[in-house]
Amino acid sequence: MSSDLLLEVKNLSCHFDVSKPWLNRLIEREPQRFLTAVDNVSFNINRGETFALVGESGSGKSTIAKLIVDLIHPSSGQILFDGLSLRETQGETFKTLRRRIQMIFQDPFASLNPRWRVGDIIAEPIDAFGLAKGQGEVSKRVETLLDKVGLSGRDQHKYPHEFSGGQRQRIAIARALSAQPDFLVCDEPTSALDVSVQAQILNLMQDLQDEFGLTYLFISHDLSVVKHMANRIGVLYLGSMVENSESDQLFKQPAHPYTRMLLDAIPDHEMSGRRRKQVTGEIPSPIDPPSGCTFHPRCEFANTKCTQERPKIHEINGSFVSCWASAENRISISS
Template structure:
C-alpha cells in the first residue's frame, strides 16, 4: 500500500470551526508545593506560572520566549496535559481539556503531539526507529494492517528528510540532528493538528540547527500544522515564528506579531532581550543593561515581577500588577510605563 493510501486509512479528525483559536490558555496558574517540615507555618511553594492567558491560532507558529526558568516549558506541559494547572483552563478546539480523565482525553492525544528538547534522551535506546515510529500509530489506529503501518512510517520518514532504510537501526547510531528528525517524524505519525516543540534545537550543534528548523517549517506548510515553539533564542523566532509571547517569571509581559515585535518592541524586558541578540557588526551591539538576577519563583516581587530590574519602574510598578492592554498595532503589553506613555528612562 502506498504512503498516500496509508494516510487515507487513518480516520480523519472531526470537523471544527476554522475561525476559532485552536488552543486557548485562560488564566492559568501553576504552583509547585515543595513540602517542608511539619512545624513550618507556610509550606515553600514555587510559583511557576501566574495568571497566563493566550491563544494559538490555527496554522501559525506561536513562539514563547524568555530566559531559562521563566515558565515556558511548564506552560507547554500544562497545555499537553503532562502537568495539571493549579487554576485556570486549557481549551483545545473549543473543548476544555484540562479536567478530562484519561479516557475522555484520548482523542485529543492524537491531535496534540510534542517534540522534546533532548533527542539523546527522548528516544528509547532499546527500540529500533521502526518500532519507535510504529508505536503511536498502532496505539491510536489499531485497525491498520501491518502493510499500512509500514507504508505510513516510510511516508513520514521521507517527509522529514530521513532515509526509510534507517528503520532497523537504533538511536545511538545517529547524530543529534538525525535523532531530532526522527523525533519530529514520531510526532507526525498520527497526523496531529498541533505540535508543541520544547527547545527542539537547543541541544544541537549550530551547524545542524537550521536543518531541523527547515524540516519543521516545511512540515508546517505541507501539513497545515500549528506549532507552539518554546525557545530562549530570539534570532530563531525571527525566522520561524508568526506570533510571539514574551515571558518573565511566570507571566506574559508582551504578545505581538513577530514582525511587529522586532520592529517596535514595547515592554522594557522585550527591548532588553532584543538588544542582546548578537549582531554582525560589533558597533551595532548594545549591552543588555539588565541589572541583577531573576528573582526566585518562591518569593515573587510585589506588583510587576520585573520592576526591581526595570529601568522604567516607579512606585506604581512595585505595588500594582500590570494588566495586558491592547496597543494600536495589535500588541498586548502588560506594563505601567507603556500604559502611562513613559517608555524611556526618566519619562
C-alpha cells in the same frame, strides 16, 4: 468563537508545592511554600500559525508546554483545543484530542527509548491510535515518515544511538507526526543542537508545517531563533506574559522593557547599527517574587507604582503589554 482559533489558553496558573517534608515543617515551624511557575497566562493560537513563547531559563516555558499536553495539571485556568478541554473530555473524544496534540522535547537523546528500534519508536503512535491496518501498512507509513523528515526507510532497523543529535530530532519529529496531529508543542527543539544543524531542523519544521497545515507552539529562550518561525511571540518573565505581539511588531517596536533587554542582547547580524547590550540582572526566585511588577528590580523605567501594583494588560498597536511605564507613556514607543 472564530473558526481560525485552535488553542485558547485562559488565565492559566501553576503552583508547585516546594515545602519541606511535613515532619520537618512541624519541627521547624515552617509554613508550606509554593512556587508560582505560571502566573495567570492567557494567549490564543490560530490554525496554521506558529506562536512562540520566549523567556529566560526558569520563566515557565516548559511548564506551560506540559500543561498544554496534559502531562501536569493547572492550579487554575483553562486550556481549550478546538473548543474542548483535555481535562473535561473522555472516551473517543479524549483519545482524538490526545492524538491531535503532540510534543517534541528539547533533548533528542533523552526522548527516544534507547532499547527500541527507530521503526518501533515511530510505529508506536500508529498502533496506539489504530491509524493503520496490518504490519505492512504500518511499515509503509514508517518509511514515508522517515522520508518526510529527510532520513531513509532503511533507518527503521537501527537504534537511536546510531544517529547524531540532529538525526534523532528528525526521528522525534517523525514519531510526533505519526499520530497525524494538527498541533505540535515544540519545547526548545533545537537548543541542544549545533547552530548549522539548528537551521536545518527549523527549515524542516517549516516545510512540514506547510505540507501538513500544522499549528505550532514553539518554545525558545532565544528571540533570534523564533524571529523567522513565529507569527506571534509571547514573552514570559517569571511565569507572567509581559508582552504578546505580532513577530514583526515585536522586533520593530518592542513595548516592554524586558523585551527590549532581550532584543538588545541579540548579536547584530543584520548590521542595523543597534549596539549589543548585555542582559543585566538575574531572575528573582519565583518562590518569593518581587512585589508589584516582578520585573521592577531590573527595570530602568520603574517608579514607586511599579514596585507596588501589578501591571494590568493594555493594548498598543495590536500588542498586549503588561507594564505601567508603557501604559503611562513613560517610555517612548520607538526603540
